[in-house]
Amino acid sequence: MGGFTVPKYRYPAQFAGGERELLDRIGEVLLRGGYVLGEEVAEFERRLAGYLGAAHTVGVNSGTDALILTLDALGIGPGDEVITVANSFHATAQAIARRGATPVYVDCRDDDFLMDLDLLPAAFTERTRAVILVHMFGKAADVPRAARLARDAGVTLVEDCAQAIGARSHGVRVGTASAAGCWSFAPSKNLAAAGDAGAVSVQDDALADRLRLLRHFGQPRQNQHDILGYNSRLDTLQALVLLHKLDRLDTWNARRATVAATYRERLAGLPLRFQDPGEEGGHVYHLFQVCTESETVRDGLLAHLTDSGIDAVVRYPVPLPRQPALAGPAADRHPCPVAEDLSRRTLCLPIRPDLDAAEIGHVCHAVTGYFTTRAG
Ligand SMILES: Cc1ncc(COP(=O)(O)O)c(C=O)c1O
Known part of the structure; x- marks a missing residue:
């Protein structure tokens, strides 16, 4: 490839x-x-x-x-x-x-x-x-x-x-x-x-x-x-x-949902989980998040995908209460451990309405390959 x-x-x-x-x-x-x-x-x-x-x-x-x-x-x-x-x-x-x-x-x-x-x-x-x-x-x-x-x-x-x-x-x-x-x-x-x-x-x-x-x-x-x-x-x-x-937005959103369903199906069984999609029509998949077991795994997977030519990204690596300009005087009022944890363990796979079978195949193959190599 x-x-x-x-x-x-x-x-x-x-x-x-x-x-x-x-x-x-x-x-x-x-x-x-x-x-x-x-x-x-x-x-x-x-x-x-x-x-x-x-x-x-x-x-x-x-x-x-x-x-x-x-x-x-x-x-x-x-x-x-x-x-x-x-x-x-x-x-x-x-x-x-x-x-x-x-x-x-x-x-x-x-x-x-x-x-x-x-x-x-x-x-x-x-x-x-x-x-x-x-x-x-x-x-x-x-x-x-x-x-x-x-x-x-x-x-x-x-x-x-x-x-x-x-x-x-x-x-x-x-x-x-x-x-x-x-x-x-x-x-x-x-x-x-x-x-x-x-x-x-x-x-x-x-x-x-x-x-x-x-x-x-x-x-x-x-x-x-x-x-x-x-x-x-x-x-x-x-x-x-x-x-x-x-006029084409609903068609594009439906296509994004199909890509997301394909990712879920093809990546099932790997040590990953996905954002709960909720009700029918409740998710338009602007981004497709995957959550890994740890920061080490996330960073390793990200590097592997990048090396494979796949535009995977982290959204977002630093929670807002830890951004100096955005923290404000109430930053520490309520702890946000889940946001902290997700910022270390998630990454987004590419998702577009026009993502084709070869691209989806390449992404799924690379993700699967990363975990197979780690296990081996
Ligand atoms: C959740 C959220 N809020 C606000 C914005 C700001 O929008 P803009 O970039 O058009 O200023 C964005 C995206 O850019 C966003 O993702």
Whole structure:
């Protein structure tokens, strides 16, 4: 198999057959103008809201900004605490810290790698303003339960949906049963722009209006600045790319689920375990996590896969409470041993909708080969 590689992303496959039409539309916009908040942005926002079943979506320039603007729109800032999960991508915590609020971390579960909701009630204090529930690796967390716990504590539930577009919690698309769903369309995501892009999905008209104001300098009309805002609009050209791909998202997510099922089947019997997939339709496999017995095994397997031309990665090697910029004053308030443990023992195998039989075979052969050699 010398020279055979399995990359994490293969962009041409995301356009197969449709590039000409998209390039024509991009050409039209380049010549027409309307680069900022052009009609395609409004069209994408409508289509995305329809896909999700949300009253509104507001396009912004990244998933990180979706989180920051949401916390801002909810009036969250210095002196407030926001609870999230210790094993998320750093942007979840960046947004909390960027607003001057304190991140409070709750551990994840060992089976589904999501926030352990049994631990959530103990994390509420009189300063808690919001919980950011993260649908890690594409798996929907239990939104109704988190919403109930948040409501009982008098705090707002926000969802970080960056990794889970299309996933359902109790049959309902994530990002629609809380105050706000925050989306990233960064190039690695299941629905990917050709650069940075994001959105917020909301049900509340006033919150949607506030987000629209915030993303556009806080100006209701030119030269009028009532509130401090941001320059965080979704680009018209990115909206075009996203519109072009949205119709194929469910097919791609189904294909990711098939690849995941194949991995599970072909790797069964090895000393590995996988993220609990939960309910049908509850996982869109943004990443495919495998958990090894120890850090030594994980590092050995990672090196072996890399040597075999396979783009395996660790997501994420350092839990948020141990990141100096993201720790905050409450970093040690609640121990997070499961997040610590998973950060040492997990790695992600490549997963894409277009991963073909030869690539899947190469990955499974390399993983199996690693354990066979160790046993021998
Ligand atoms: C869980 C999570 N939250 C937030 C983000 C931030 O999104 P962006 O990179 O678009 O700022 C990402 C991904 O990049 C993510 O995976």
